[in-house]
Amino acid sequence: MSERVRAKITALGTYVPPRVLNNHDFEKMVETSDEWILTRTGIRERHVVDKGVATSDMATEAAKCALARRGMTPKDLDALVVATVTPDMFFPSTACLVQHKLGAQGLWGFDLSAACSAFVYALQTGAQFVMSGTHKKVMVIGSDAMSSILDYTDRATCILFGDGAGAVILEAAEDGVGLIDFEHEIDGAGGCSLYMPGGGSLNPSTHETVDKKMHFVHQDGQAVFKYAVRKMGDVCEKLLSRNGVTAADIDCFIPHQANQRIIKATADRVGLAPEKVIINIDRYGNTTAATIPLAMQTAMDEGRLKKGDLVLLASVGAGFTVGATLLRWTL
Numbered sequence: 001m002s003e004r005v006r007a008k009i010t011a012l013g014t015y016v017p018p019r020v021l022n023n024h025d026f027e028k029m030v031e032t033s034d035e036w037i038l039t040r041t042g043i044r045e046r047h048v049v050d051k052g053v054a055t056s057d058m059a060t061e062a063a064k065c066a067l068a069r070r071g072m073t074p075k076d077l078d079a080l081v082v083a084t085v086t087p088d089m090f091f092p093s094t095a096c097l098v099q100h101k102l103g104a105q106g107l108w109g110f111d112l113s114a115a116c117s118a119f120v121y122a123l124q125t126g127a128q129f130v131m132s133g134t135h136k137k138v139m140v141i142g143s144d145a146m147s148s149i150l151d152y153t154d155r156a157t158c159i160l161f162g163d164g165a166g167a168v169i170l171e172a173a174e175d176g177v178g179l180i181d182f183e184h185e186i187d188g189a190g191g192c193s194l195y196m197p198g199g200g201s202l203n204p205s206t207h208e209t210v211d212k213k214m215h216f217v218h219q220d221g222q223a224v225f226k227y228a229v230r231k232m233g234d235v236c237e238k239l240l241s242r243n244g245v246t247a248a249d250i251d252c253f254i255p256h257q258a259n260q261r262i263i264k265a266t267a268d269r270v271g272l273a274p275e276k277v278i279i280n281i282d283r284y285g286n287t288t289a290a291t292i293p294l295a296m297q298t299a300m301d302e303g304r305l306k307k308g309d310l311v312l313l314a315s316v317g318a319g320f321t322v323g324a325t326l327l328r329w330t331l
């Protein structure tokens with residue numbers, strides 16, 4: 001039987017807004033300290049958008065960056081998947097807004113909601129179109145303006161997140177090298193541990209939902225922490241074992257950046273040496289759907305990710321959503 005066509009990443013582009021909030025800025029807003037934030041999370045600073053800049057704006061910048069690096073125009077794209085939990089608005093979709101901003105006539109696309117796992121879910125979704133042959137050039141973007149849904153008086157959540165975007169282009173891998181396999185799982189029993197209760201069909205926006213701060217991120221940090229440490233390790237081990245790969249075979253581990261302690265605990269459990277683990281949470285905080293493409297860029301910039309490397313991606317997010325991807329790096 002002939003090998004099925006694989007999808008591979010042929011370009012990567014990223015964007016973070018220029019404005020930076022460091023931990024000392026938070027000391028002036030809430031009862032916290034640089035020392036607490038750094039030791040409990042690993043975060044030093046994060047980028048945030050200015051008023052009026054939305055998720056689609058960051059997504060469009062990341063898309064332009066990826067297109068330029070690939071030497072393509074927006075019209076070359078066949079499909080677009082935008083992973084986000086902070087769409088500009090309920091509808092139209094952020095994908096429609098990005099398509100329009102890019103001027104990519106004839107493009108098809110949609111949004112995908114899976115919180116912090118949304119990039120790996122969108123990556124796999126985009127890959128399916130390439131693998132089936134229905135679409136040749138698929139762009140996948142992870143973009144989130146988390147600052148738009150944070151309560152900057154709640155020290156337990158506001159210090160954790162930042163804004164940013166990352167985009168990749170997926171195309172067929174004629175040489176058979178690219179995305180190899182994935183292991184994804186959703187677990188709605190954990191929905192109450194991390195959510196934004198207001199504004200949807202259950203709790204439509206009213207003065208009361210605003211007064212009760214229901215349009216902000218609500219989180220049981222410890223419950224999310226424990227689940228993340230357990231499940232990120234579980235999906236990584238399952239994926240590696242199914243593919244006959246050991247931790248020693250992995251050249252680069254690019255995890256979702258929610259907390260440095262979660263990343264280190266997962267790497268330890270899976271047996272991944274520290275020098276293989278990409279951490280940039282210190283610079284960006286948790287940018288939700290953007291963490292993995294931003295970390296891919298960091299890994300390349302630092303010379304820790306090279307063409308041909310075997311790469312493991314992993315994430316846990318609100319939902320709960322869990323995901324891991326095994327791929328050969330092709331840039």
Ligand SMILES: CC(C)(COP(=O)(O)OP(=O)(O)OC[C@H]1O[C@@H](n2cnc3c(N)ncnc32)[C@H](O)[C@@H]1OP(=O)(O)O)[C@@H](O)C(=O)NCCC(=O)NCCS
Binds near residue numbers: 032220
């Ligand atoms: C949020 C998180 C950093 C909190 O760290 P923690 O070690 O679990 O801290 P706890 O929640 O147990 O709180 C410990 C104390 O620190 C306090 N605290 C919380 N945030 C604080 C802050 N920013 N500054 C100072 N103190 C803070 C708490 O109020 C608590 O005080 P108490 O003991 O007097 O009640 C951690 O639980 C976490 O990272 N969870 C996962 C979050 C995540 O990944 N979310 C996104 C999913 S993709």
